[in-house]
Amino acid sequence: MKLLLHAGPMKTGSTAFQELLRLNRSVLEQSNIRFRHLRRQELNNLEAVVEDEERRGWPQVLLLSHECLCRVDPQRLKASLRSVPAPAEAVLVARPLREVYPSLYLQNLKGHVMRTSSFREFLQEQIERDRWPEQAQRGQVFRYEFLNQQMQSAGCEVHWISYRRASLLDDLVAWLAHHAEATGLLRGLKPLPKPSGVSPRRSLDGTVVEVARLVNDRCRAGTVSSEDRDRLLVALLDTSDLVRSQRQGMDSFRENHAPRLDALDEEINGDFWRQQAMHSSPWDPQ
Numbered sequence: 001m002k003l004l005l006h007a008g009p010m011k012t013g014s015t016a017f018q019e020l021l022r023l024n025r026s027v028l029e030q031s032n033i034r035f036r037h038l039r040r041q042e043l044n045n046l047e048a049v050v051e052d053e054e055r056r057g058w059p060q061v062l063l064l065s066h067e068c069l070c071r072v073d074p075q076r077l078k079a080s081l082r083s084v085p086a087p088a089e090a091v092l093v094a095r096p097l098r099e100v101y102p103s104l105y106l107q108n109l110k111g112h113v114m115r116t117s118s119f120r121e122f123l124q125e126q127i128e129r130d131r132w133p134e135q136a137q138r139g140q141v142f143r144y145e146f147l148n149q150q151m152q153s154a155g156c157e158v159h160w161i162s163y164r165r166a167s168l169l170d171d172l173v174a175w176l177a178h179h180a181e182a183t184g185l186l187r188g189l190k191p192l193p194k195p196s197g198v199s200p201r202r203s204l205d206g207t208v209v210e211v212a213r214l215v216n217d218r219c220r221a222g223t224v225s226s227e228d229r230d231r232l233l234v235a236l237l238d239t240s241d242l243v244r245s246q247r248q249g250m251d252s253f254r255e256n257h258a259p260r261l262d263a264l265d266e267e268i269n270g271d272f273w274r275q276q277a278m279h280s281s282p283w284d285p286q
Contacts, residue, residue, distance in 0.1 A: 001058045001059065001060055001061065001062065001084075001085060001086045002060070002061045002062070002086055002089065002179060002180065003062050003064075003081065003084050003086045003087070003088045003089065004061060004062070004063045004064070004088075004089050004090075004091070004176065004179055004180070005063075005064050005065075005069055005088050005089070005090040005091070005151075005156060006018075006063065006064070006065035006066075006069070006090075006091055006172070007066070007067075007069035007070040007090045007091065007092050007151060007156075008066070008067035008068055008069055008070045008071070008092060008093075009067060009068075009070050009071070009092065009093075009140055009141065009142060009147065010067045010068065010104060010107075010140050011095065011100050011103040011104045011107060011140075012067070012092075012093035012094075012095045012100070012163055012168075013093060013163065013165075013168045013169065013172070014065070014066075014067035014093075015067075015199075015200040015201055016168070016169060016192060016201055017065070017168075017169060017172050018037045018065055019192055019201070020169055020173075020189065020192055021035045021037070021063070021065070022035070022037065023189075023190055023192065024188075024189045024190055027185070027188050027189060027190075028063075028185075031061075031180060031182035031184075031185055032059060032060035032061060032180075032182075033059070033060070033061040033063055033176070033180050033182065034053075034059035034061065034062050034063065035063045035065070036049070036053070036062070036063065036064050036065070037065050037066070038064055038065065038066040038069070040066070040068070042066075043066060043068060043069070043072055046072070046076075046077065046080035046081070047079075047080050049064070049080075050080055050081060050083055050084060051083075053084075054083065054084075058084075058085060060180075061179075061180040061182075062084075063176065063180075068140075069090075070090075070092055070141075070147045070150065070151060071140070071141065071150075072154075074150045074151070074153035074154035075153070075154070077154040078153070078154045078155045081154075081155070087155065087156075087157065088154070088155060088156040088157070089156065089157045089159065089179055090151050090156040090157070090158050090159065091158075091159045091160070091161060091172070091175050092144075092147060092148070092151070092158065092159075092160055092161070093160070093161045093162075093163050093168070093172075094144050094160055094161070094162055094163060094269075094272070094273075094276065095142075095163035096163070096261075096262075096265055097142060097261045097262075097264055097265040097268070097269070098254065098257070098258045098261040098262055098265065099163070099254070100142055100163075101122075101123065101126060101142075101257075101261055102119070102206075102251075102253060102254045102257060102261075103203065104122075104126070104140060105119050105122045106203050106204045106206075106209070107200065107203070108122070109204060109209065109212040109213065109216065110198060110203075110204055110212060110233050110236075110237070111200075114216040114219060114220060114229075115213070115216060116213050116216045116217045116220065117213075118213075119209070119253075119257070125139075126139075126140075126142075127264060129141060130142050130143045130264075130268050131143075131268065133146040134146075142268070142269075143268050143269065144160070144269050144272045145269070145271065145272045148160070148272070159175060160276055161175065162276065169192075170186065173185060173186050173189065174186065197234055197237075198230055198233050198234060198237065202237045202240075202241070203237075203240065204236060204237060204240050205239070205240035205243045205244055205251055205253070206251050206252055206253015206254065206256075207239075207240075207243055207252075207253070208236045208239060208240055209253060211236060212233070212236055215229055215232050215233065215236075216229070
């Protein structure tokens with residue numbers, strides 16, 4: 001058998017990949033791939049997940065997916081997977097900080113976090129976390145070499161994909177097809193439907209950030225109900241889609257911060273990006 005881990009990190013297309021696999025579960029089963037989208041609480045009890053899979057009988061390929069798998073303590077992850085009769089192969093996605101930082105902030109605005117702080121305050125927290133990831137007990141980390149070392153310490157063979165929005169799902173499916181020895185997989189998958197509502201696959205535009213912060217503040221204060229907040233967020237997401245369509249997808253919120261975030265990316269991940277550019281994988285579509 002083979003054990004494959006889709007390990008994150010957040011805001012690198014994880015939700016879209018997971019939804020695509022759920023939609024095509026029958027196609028995966030025909031290729032002898034069992035897909036399990038881990039619930040957040042299962043990250044704290046991976047031993048039970050492994051025991052459950054063993055009781056069901058090991059499949060030819062077991063794919064476990066969660067965007068925070070890369071943040072599980074490596075020794076705990078290694079111990080949890082000890083009874084699996086195959087070494088783990090993990091895939092992670094590296095996305096430039098100019099894209100991933102604004103994306104995480106905007107997700108925090110519309111998600112259950114209900115962030116009310118400014119992007120500047122968010123950046124202060126996140127930059128500190130990525131400069132000293134060893135001290136970060138909570139939250140996301142985008143220092144990619146640190147995540148690479150963590151997964152290797154857990155006993156995983158680690159593969160990286162560079163985030164390219166237009167081809168990301170094809171790149172991830174190509175990784176899966178290669179390692180599951182199911183090369184026809186790409187041709188048989190049904191495409192994802194267009195997202196709606198407060199889907200994680202929809203993002204706020206920078207022009208509505210202050211309105212979203214105000215809505216969250218009122219909801220936290222109890223003057224706006226959770227139901228009304230959801231309705232307002234859907235309206236803001238609809239507005240965001242319209243605004244982006246009128247300017248061909250450009251987002252001034254992201255572009256305004258790009259120079260600073262590019263400099264940070266060089267500081268935090270420069271060596272990683274250069275190292276990755278030197279290595280190509282046999283399953284990489286490029």
